[in-house]
Amino acid sequence: MEYKNMSWQEQLRNGVKTVEDLDSYAKLNAEEKLRLSKVIDAFPLLITPYYASLVDWKNPNDPIRKIIVPSESEFSEEGLFDPSNEKSNTVLPSLQHKYRNTALLLSTSNCAGYCRFCFRRRLKENCDSVAEKKDELNEVFEYIKSHPEIDNVLISGGDSLVLSNERLDFILGKISKINHVKMIRLATRVPVFLPQRISEDKELLEILTKYNKKKQIYVITHFNHPDEITTESIKTVKLLINNGIQVRNQTVLLKGVNDDADVLAKLFNELVFNGVVTYYLFQCRPVKKSSHFKIPLNEGWKLFEGAKKQVSGLAKTVRYAMSHTTGKVEICGILENKIYLKYIQAKKYEDIGKFMIKKLPKNKDAYWFDDLIE
Numbered sequence: 001m002e003y004k005n006m007s008w009q010e011q012l013r014n015g016v017k018t019v020e021d022l023d024s025y026a027k028l029n030a031e032e033k034l035r036l037s038k039v040i041d042a043f044p045l046l047i048t049p050y051y052a053s054l055v056d057w058k059n060p061n062d063p064i065r066k067i068i069v070p071s072e073s074e075f076s077e078e079g080l081f082d083p084s085n086e087k088s089n090t091v092l093p094s095l096q097h098k099y100r101n102t103a104l105l106l107s108t109s110n111c112a113g114y115c116r117f118c119f120r121r122r123l124k125e126n127c128d129s130v131a132e133k134k135d136e137l138n139e140v141f142e143y144i145k146s147h148p149e150i151d152n153v154l155i156s157g158g159d160s161l162v163l164s165n166e167r168l169d170f171i172l173g174k175i176s177k178i179n180h181v182k183m184i185r186l187a188t189r190v191p192v193f194l195p196q197r198i199s200e201d202k203e204l205l206e207i208l209t210k211y212n213k214k215k216q217i218y219v220i221t222h223f224n225h226p227d228e229i230t231t232e233s234i235k236t237v238k239l240l241i242n243n244g245i246q247v248r249n250q251t252v253l254l255k256g257v258n259d260d261a262d263v264l265a266k267l268f269n270e271l272v273f274n275g276v277v278t279y280y281l282f283q284c285r286p287v288k289k290s291s292h293f294k295i296p297l298n299e300g301w302k303l304f305e306g307a308k309k310q311v312s313g314l315a316k317t318v319r320y321a322m323s324h325t326t327g328k329v330e331i332c333g334i335l336e337n338k339i340y341l342k343y344i345q346a347k348k349y350e351d352i353g354k355f356m357i358k359k360l361p362k363n364k365d366a367y368w369f370d371d372l373i374e
């Protein structure tokens with residue numbers, strides 16, 4: 001389907017959503033259709049025509065395809081429903097307060113595409129955790145107002161940029177009025193899945209520019225593979241940057257997608273050459289139904305260091321980290337069977353900056369903080 005003649009709204013309406021839609025690209029047999037329809041009953045399928053145009057449909061191992069096309073590996077029950085125990089940080093249905101100075105607002109359960117490794121897939125099953133009505137959001141704003149230690153708000157979801165302009169204007173307007181909030185971050189895969197949402201909607205850019213004059217706005221993109229960096233995604237990123245909005249990137253380390261030092265180096269380099277610094281390479285969380293993406297920590301460390309050898313000092317500022325229940329844990333190094341770690345952020349304020357030495361288990365791989373031995 002030719003996306004170039006479609007508005008961004010039409011792209012969302014006409015995306016690949018069913019196994020029949022998928023069959024027109026991927027050519028599935030009857031058995032595959034039946035099994036994949038069960039997979040997408042549990043977690044939906046959505047591929048915009050633009051993103052579908054980036055996939056090499058003849059290659060079953062195409063990295064972009066692995067990110068977005070459901071797989072029978074999702075029948076695996078290994079892992080956790082809420083791997084970072086976000087429930088324990090939830091202070092209101094759509095608000096989390098884990099780190100003292102940061103409030104996390106889950107603004108929607110919708111996205112411009114559903115990543116098969118998503119750690120918030122539970123939101124699609126439980127929409128109660130997202131405030132859909134203005135009244136519910138008022139409680140969120142009151143909470144932030146009454147917590148002067150909160151100096152920044154991260155608006156995530158779902159994907160904050162699939163919200164309507166009106167809704168986004170409302171949310172940004174309310175947050176911008178809170179004096180002690182100095183910075184707003186918008187977490188989004190829109191520049192990757194649907195860059196036209198930004199490049200073709202002048203009103204959205206006007207809204208972001210308007211509030212950027214009141215509070216510094218950071219758009220946190222989520223590019224995982226160099227094939228996602230296109231003329232159109234870069235045009236979008238440049239539009240944001242040229243309007244004074246800061247753009248940073250986060251990447252998730254994923255088996256079969258970017259588990260290659262050269263691929264990671266290309267990703268970090270191409271982003272930084274276009275004004276976007278990747279600040280985290282995240283270890284894939286042990287989320288249920290996505291265990292096929294996981295990479296052992298010692299392998300991830302080698303990939304990370306192999307990539308960093310090939311990039312400039314600026315791109316080397318990226319940190320390899322795990323978003324654990326207890327905090328954001330940086331993997332500082334691995335030497336023989338010892339792993340060196342540090343809390344970049346911590347749920348317990350006194351743990352921030354704490355350095356830790358743990359052991360990798362013998363005879364089995366460690367994938368997560370909880371797999372490590374004291």
Ligand code: SF4
Nearest residue numbers: 111114115118158189
């Ligand atoms: S865009 Fe983010 S929230 Fe949405 S499916 Fe992908 S990882 Fe999950």
